[in-house]
Amino acid sequence: MPNKARAWIPAYLVLAAIWGCSFYFMKLGLESLTPAGVAFGRIVLGLLTLLVFSAATKTKLAPRSVWKPLFLTALLVATLPWLAFAFGETHISSALAGIINGATPLVTLIATLLVFSEERPTPRRIFGLGLGFIGVLIVVGIWQGLGAGT
Structure with a gap:
């Protein structure tokens, strides 16, 4: 396989490691935070990551006219599941939470x-x-x- 065809592999492995560790880090966060605190922390970390990436790539933010629908989508697609997983991990292991998510x-x-x-x-x-x-x-x-x- 040519080098160009394998260029995606390192990024894929980093993504898999980050994704796989998220349930462990949620469990770790629950030692000192509430489930809502863990979910909020994930949201803030994601926001900061996107802002840094946006600034580094000089990508403009979405127009204000779509912020409300984007907020509602983020609430349903990210915030509620993250809150549910953080709450769930107060009762089950991070490994089981990862399996359920998988x-x-x-x-x-x-x-x-x-x-x-x-x-x-x-x-x-x-x-x-x-x-x-x-x-x-x-x-x-x-x-x-x-x-x-x-």
């Missing part, structure tokens, strides 16, 4: 197939769903009694 595409596909009649369960989708489900079972450790005793 199962989201599977649940989304199932919901899409059930709700939208125009979406058909093609052999490729069924194979992907089954493969994803097997992956979740492996991560959970279904063959070791769901991690009993750990």
